[in-house]
Amino acid sequence: MAGNRHLSQTLPQLFVAKSGPKNRIGKVFVDYLRNGFSAAAAAAWSARARPELGVSVPISWEELPQLSSGAQWTITNLAHRLGVGNAPWDAATPHALAGPMKALGFR
Numbered sequence: 848m849a850g851n852r853h854l855s856q857t858l859p860q861l862f863v864a865k866s867g868p869k870n871r872i873g874k875v876f877v878d879y880l881r882n883g884f885s886a887a888a889a890a891a892w893s894a895r896a897r898p899e900l901g902v903s904v905p906i907s908w909e910e911l912p913q914l915s916s917g918a919q920w921t922i923t924n925l926a927h928r929l930g931v932g933n934a935p936w937d938a939a940t941p942h943a944l945a946g947p948m949k950a951l952g953f954r
Contacts, residue, residue, distance in 0.1 A: 890903065
């Protein structure tokens with residue numbers, strides 16, 4: 848079974864396997880086709896198509912708890928973040944996901 852279907856069947860209140868904005872309201876769409884090396888739905892520093900989605904910005908693990916949303920940066924407030932650049936990824940090391948999953952309410 849594909850990973851996206853497994854997640855959507857195991858935790859249907861959180862994940863959905865069917866694409867399309869109407870299908871994923873309030874849920875995470877797991878796009879297994881974006882799971883390859885360097886594959887990304889939104890490249891770093893790209894503005895997303897809809898205004899409420901903001902700009903994709905590199906962040907560090909330490910910054911994650913302070914984020915207000917995935918649209919924290921927009922084309923109108925991005926100027927102050929440009930000075931940080933790609934620095935959050937410079938010394939990026941793999942991290943376990945247990946902490947972030949616990950913060951999201953997973954058991």
